[in-house]
Amino acid sequence: MHRIAYFLKAALRGLTSNPLVSAISIVTITVSLLTLGTFYLVYLNLRATAASWGGEVQIVTYLAEGLPADEVNRLSDEISRMPGVSAVKYVSRDDALERFRKDLGGQSGILDGLSSNPLPASLDIQIRERSRAAPQVREMAGQIASLRGVDDVQYGQEWLDQYQTAVNFIRIAGAMLGAFLLIGSILVVANTIKLALYSRREELEILSLVGASKSFVRIPFLIEGLAQGVLGAALAGGILYGGYRLLVDRMSESLVLNLGHFDPVFLPLPMILSLLGIGAAVGLFGSALSVRHFGRP
Amino acid sequence: MIQISHVSKSYSEDVPALVDVNLVIAKGEFVFLAGPSGAGKSTLLKLLLGAETPNDGQILIDGRNVSRLRRSHIPLLRRKIGVVFQDFKLLLNRSVFENVALAVEVLGESRNRVQQKTWRVLKSVGLAHKMHTKAILLSGGEQQRVAIARAIVNEPDILLADEPTGNLDPDLTLEIMKFLRQVNARGTTVIIATHDPDLLARFNKRQVVLDRGRVVADG
Numbered sequence: 001m002h003r004i005a006y007f008l009k010a011a012l013r014g015l016t017s018n019p020l021v022s023a024i025s026i027v028t029i030t031v032s033l034l035t036l037g038t039f040y041l042v043y044l045n046l047r048a049t050a051a052s053w054g055g056e057v058q059i060v061t062y063l064a065e066g067l068p069a070d071e072v073n074r075l076s077d078e079i080s081r082m083p084g085v086s087a088v089k090y091v092s093r094d095d096a097l098e099r100f101r102k103d104l105g106g107q108s109g110i111l112d113g114l115s116s117n118p119l120p121a122s123l124d125i126q127i128r129e130r131s132r133a134a135p136q137v138r139e140m141a142g143q144i145a146s147l148r149g150v151d152d153v154q155y156g157q158e159w160l161d162q163y164q165t166a167v168n169f170i171r172i173a174g175a176m177l178g179a180f181l182l183i184g185s186i187l188v189v190a191n192t193i194k195l196a197l198y199s200r201r202e203e204l205e206i207l208s209l210v211g212a213s214k215s216f217v218r219i220p221f222l223i224e225g226l227a228q229g230v231l232g233a234a235l236a237g238g239i240l241y242g243g244y245r246l247l248v249d250r251m252s253e254s255l256v257l258n259l260g261h262f263d264p265v266f267l268p269l270p271m272i273l274s275l276l277g278i279g280a281a282v283g284l285f286g287s288a289l290s291v292r293h294f295g296r297p
Numbered sequence: 298m299i300q301i302s303h304v305s306k307s308y309s310e311d312v313p314a315l316v317d318v319n320l321v322i323a324k325g326e327f328v329f330l331a332g333p334s335g336a337g338k339s340t341l342l343k344l345l346l347g348a349e350t351p352n353d354g355q356i357l358i359d360g361r362n363v364s365r366l367r368r369s370h371i372p373l374l375r376r377k378i379g380v381v382f383q384d385f386k387l388l389l390n391r392s393v394f395e396n397v398a399l400a401v402e403v404l405g406e407s408r409n410r411v412q413q414k415t416w417r418v419l420k421s422v423g424l425a426h427k428m429h430t431k432a433i434l435l436s437g438g439e440q441q442r443v444a445i446a447r448a449i450v451n452e453p454d455i456l457l458a459d460e461p462t463g464n465l466d467p468d469l470t471l472e473i474m475k476f477l478r479q480v481n482a483r484g485t486t487v488i489i490a491t492h493d494p495d496l497l498a499r500f501n502k503r504q505v506v507l508d509r510g511r512v513v514a515d516g
């Protein structure tokens with residue numbers, strides 16, 4: 001236990017004795033984790049946006065003009081019983097016009113000139129979460145379109161699926177790029193520690209001659225690498241959060257973006273801890289690579 | 298007890314550093330290792346420490362074969378042996394205290410124990426007042442005493458001293474030798490390598506004389 005103080009002191013001496021080299025090592029880890037974190041943050045936010053759309057995913061079934069009320073009810077019941085459908089809501093022509101007016105907001109004046117309501121009545125169909133994949137929705141829409149009393153069917157699933165494919169691509173590309181950069185960081189740390197070992201080879205020889213065990217010689221260097229990793233990760237986390245806040249503040253000032261109900265999210269705590277963990281692992285592994293052959297009598 | 302039997306060592310093929318050396322050194326003995334420069338004195342000390350391995354023969358310390366020792370056991374051997382190196386091997390940009398404390402820290406002793414042992418040994422070699430001075434600022438003789446202090450701070454079973462008086466004036470030499478004899482009197486086996494004839498003449502102790510790697514006289 002008494003050794004811990006010695007180890008920490010020795011590791012700190014290592015970190016500060018060659019500050020530029022340590023700084024390069026730390027910054028490398030920061031850049032890698034920042035890349036990884038940025039991609040993940042973008043992915044998270046795009047996914048959150050997709051999810052908010054996903055809640056609205058529905059098949060809009062436009063009804064034939066003048067369809068009698070009992071026909072509408074029959075159709076509504078039939079669709080409700082279809083697998084994958086969670087809710088069916090009747091939107092009358094008046095409801096549709098009112099909704100349109102709301103969507104237009106300040107520009108709703110253009111509707112005042114209309115002598116009659118041009119909008120058809122519709123059934124808005126909510127789809128269950130697990131039935132929202134494009135092929136399923138397409139099939140469902142086809143079935144509904146063939147029902148009697150249905151004029152037209154619209155759904156946006158195809159586009160949403162493409163969007164989700166793109167989001168997934170971003171995630172995979174980010175993970176791959178991040179992994180490459182992390183491997184690079186490991187090598188940079190390994191090199192930094194190798195330099196540290198070299199610049200302190202006299203001390204290490206003396207330690208060995210006065211009876212230091214292998215681990216006694218190595219542990220300070222492992223701590224040094226670990227500290228570089230953790231510092232790099234903390235720096236990356238700080239920069240990422242700072243950048244995120246800056247961007248979110250800008251966006252809330254800009255009304256245009258604020259119109260879409262976009263709720264920005266930051267990395268959740270487990271992910272932040274993972275970043276720290278990855279940083280620590282990179283640092284530890286990098287120094288272990290260099291220290292592997294060292295400290296033998 | 299140290300038993301050296303048929304030990305040979307050569308760094309390169311042409312010049313052997315040690316040739317068929319046989320020696321027995323009893324526990325608590327005080328031995329001079331004499332001989333001209335290049336005779337193999339330092340080499341013999343390095344073999345005892347496990348810093349070099351013999352090409353032939355074997356070295357037993359307390360019954361353990363040094364060259365057969367597992368790597369992980371070498372530190373344990375070295376903790377029983379204090380060494381004053383010919384070139385001191387001090388960390389010049391560290392303080393006197395840190396240089397000596399290093400040997401205690403290696404054992405994993407508490408901070409208090411480290412400070413206590415270090416201070417005590419520095420006082421005994423007359424360097425307590427220079428505790429916080431960087432080693433590089435010391436005179437040759439002072440550096441030598443730091444090296445001695447580090448070698449004996451853990452009260453080793455064996456003390457190997459390679460030319461421990463090489464840089465000292467006659468007065469200091471006498472003082473250091475007195476000191477080493479005190480260490481010996483407390484039970485430590487002391488082996489001193491020297492090519493200083495005055496030193497050998499002044500102390501009536503066992504002398505093992507090496508010449509070109511061979512033991513040419515013992516007594």
Ligand SMILES: Nc1ncnc2c1ncn2[C@@H]1O[C@H](COP(=O)(O)OP(=O)(O)OP(=O)(O)O)[C@@H](O)[C@H]1O
Nearest residue numbers: 308309312314333334335336337338339340341492
């Ligand atoms: N690391 C080494 N590599 C190659 N040769 C060496 C090495 N160390 C010593 N030698 C050679 O081994 C022989 C014995 O050297 P050693 O240092 O043991 O002598 P010594 O008796 O200690 O001499 P001195 O009194 O000058 O210190 C010499 O010929 C020396 O050149």
Ligand SMILES: [Mg+2]
Nearest residue numbers: 338339383459
């Ligand atoms: Mg020598």
